[in-house]
Amino acid sequence: METMSSKERVLRTLEGKPVDRVPCMSVMLEAKTIYEIKKKPLLSKIISDEKLLKLPLSKFVLDRWAPQISGLVFRPSLKKTFHLRNIGQVEMGLDAIWAYYDDTWIMLDSKSYAMPTGSIYNLIPDGSGNMSYMYSKPGITTPEEFDAWPYWPDTDDMAHSVFKYYKKFVADYGEKVCITACGSSLGLQEGMNCTFGIDKVPIWIKRHPAYVSRYLDLHEEIKMKTSEALISAGVPVIFISDDFAFKTGPFLNPKIIDSVFGPHYRRIFKYIRDKGAKVILHSCGDNTKIFDIFLSWGIDALHAYETTSDVDIFKQKELHGDRVTMIGGMGIDYLLTSKSKDEEVIARVKDLIMRLGPRGRFIVAPSNSVDSMSAHKVLVMVEAVKKYGSYPISIN
Amino acid sequence: MKESIAAIQNAVIDMKDDDIKGLVQKCLDEGATPLEIIEQGLSKGLDVVGERFDAGDYYLADLIMAGEIVTEAMNLLKTRMNPKDIGRKGKVILATVQGDVHDIGKKIVGMILSASGYEIIDLGVDVSSEKVVEAVKKENIQLVGLSVLLTTMVHNLKEIGDMLAAAGLREKVKIAIGGACCSQHLANEMGVDAFGESAVAAVGIFDDFRMKLGLA
Structure with a gap:
């Protein structure tokens, strides 16, 4: 078989068609991982973001007027960070990347920011001069707070911004790599978990169904408009990231997952696929009880198969590997960190290719994105896939 | 009735x-x-x-x-x-270790232990090891539950055990851990007394601690 381009290889794999080689993919690498390649903080050569935020003047200004000046001081650096992370992935020689871009976040003070859909995060230094983030708390705890939330987004503005960024990104890199991208942060359940507090989600579903509907309707609108913007910009694959499960299983009863989120996701996925794009759904944790529900929503590929959960990627290949393309298999708790040996990464890649490659519809990828992921180990993964992944598979 | x-x-x-x-x-x-x-x-x-x-x-x-x-x-x-x-089975300190803000599991453990007769002292999230040890001393606590999700923060589990040992309290205090990155292997590695795979396991673990400490 003739050598294919990365884009062709990935798209054909998503369609279940024969390809020249098993593809490999990354998932939204963090700034710290990209720093390992760049050897410098992503944004500033003179002063790190961490030090900049700690300057008395910065703290004074941000602690008083951060929301009002987010557009001036926060979003430009946010945009640049996401862009450099995306380029960093392209430069690693992967077949596909999960590009990430979101310029809607609102800085609240010198230590925290909000997503417009109602969740609060802490800004934390990642140890390499960049600022990272960690979920802090729900932004909305009562229906009254829901009605009073000041940052609900303008979905048309979001779509316009997404289109503008990806139009150029696709023009610059769209032939080099298969770009998969999401147009907004957080999926439907993950968004609810962050906005209302994960421990309050079942209570909101039971006691405030009208607010839950309003919330999910907004997310559906965001997903549809930003996905349309992505597709118009030339992005061939929409990567929808959600989180339905812990490592021991789903958070909600599968029937509730299907009844609450299913109608929205069915409409979103149909909308995307009707426009000719592919859909990847990410959900980490052990989703073994809900994989069939995901498939019924109409997707092309599933990502994660998190190795630290109880999910067995090889068993799942037997169960649904012919109906959907599977992406993942590489652990991020040990294998793709600095703690592992190169030989262990190579051995895992070979094992995945030998056992999952022959039937096709499989893409090697990390099961998630975390600060502790080593760029070197991702590169070892990429090289191993290129060395051992060609069809017909023959690994001794 | x-x-x-x-x-x-x-x-x-x-x-x-x-x-x-x-x-x-x-x-x-x-x-x-x-x-x-x-x-x-x-x-x-x-x-x-x-x-x-x-x-x-x-x-x-x-x-x-x-x-x-x-x-x-x-x-x-x-x-x-x-x-x-109220809290007839004794007081339990719960905390998410320093550098970690995840607390869903901890909250559920607190609710279940409370309903089972324990009095919960929830120190919150991102709690320093010093604060946990201080609370143990101040309230004369013998039961501690620590939550951690991030693998990069697990060293705090050992640090708390070491600090309790340095204060001469380790033998009197039982520590259970839980959270996404926890396992029995980690519990052994960090020198804590039990690992709870789910929130439901908490009551059994702390009841067992009470027996071992002669509190039951």
Whole structure:
């Protein structure tokens, strides 16, 4: 078989068609991982973001007027960070990347920011001069707070911004790599978990169904408009990231997952696929009880198969590997960190290719994105896939 | 009265939160004591919820909903209880270790332990090892539950154990850990006394600690 381009290889794999080689993919690498390649903080050569935020003047200004000046001081650096992370992935020689871009976040003070859909995060230094983030708390705890939330987004503005960024990104890199991208942060359940507090989600579903509907309707609108913007910009694959499960299983009863989120996701996925794009759904944790529900929503590929959960990627290949393309298999708790040996990464890649490659519809990828992921180990993964992944598979 | 207590048990099992306070009040009006309602109604209901969770029939969200119903009932019952019966099994410190802000599991553990008769001192999230040890000393606590999700923060578990040992308290204090990155292997590595795979396991673990410490 003739050598294919990365884009062709990935798209054909998503369609279940024969390809020249098993593809490999990354998932939204963090700034710290990209720093390992760049050897410098992503944004500033003179002063790190961490030090900049700690300057008395910065703290004074941000602690008083951060929301009002987010557009001036926060979003430009946010945009640049996401862009450099995306380029960093392209430069690693992967077949596909999960590009990430979101310029809607609102800085609240010198230590925290909000997503417009109602969740609060802490800004934390990642140890390499960049600022990272960690979920802090729900932004909305009562229906009254829901009605009073000041940052609900303008979905048309979001779509316009997404289109503008990806139009150029696709023009610059769209032939080099298969770009998969999401147009907004957080999926439907993950968004609810962050906005209302994960421990309050079942209570909101039971006691405030009208607010839950309003919330999910907004997310559906965001997903549809930003996905349309992505597709118009030339992005061939929409990567929808959600989180339905812990490592021991789903958070909600599968029937509730299907009844609450299913109608929205069915409409979103149909909308995307009707426009000719592919859909990847990410959900980490052990989703073994809900994989069939995901498939019924109409997707092309599933990502994660998190190795630290109880999910067995090889068993799942037997169960649904012919109906959907599977992406993942590489652990991020040990294998793709600095703690592992190169030989262990190579051995895992070979094992995945030998056992999952022959039937096709499989893409090697990390099961998630975390600060502790080593760029070197991702590169070892990429090289191993290129060395051992060609069809017909023959690994001794 | 038995029927009324059974109705409370069923409300917890079936997660019917519409009128839990009304059901509790009815039991009290019929002459049941708060402890009878807790032990025969709420706790037994939670036991069934836990069994169904272990069997895979119930999910984490169901535990939360059942815990919410129990908390509502407890808020009413506490106003009627003899203060010495509140937290009759002893005090438990719960904390998410420094550098980590995840607390969903910790909250559920707190709700379940509280309904089972423990008094919970929740130190919150991103809690320094010093603060945990200070609280142990100040409140004379022997039971500690630590939550951690991030692998990069697990060293705090060992640090807390070491600091308790340095203070001469390690033998008197039992530590359980839980959270996404935890395992029995990690518990052994960090030198803590137990690992809870799910929130439901917490009651058994802390009851066992009480036995070993001679508190039961």
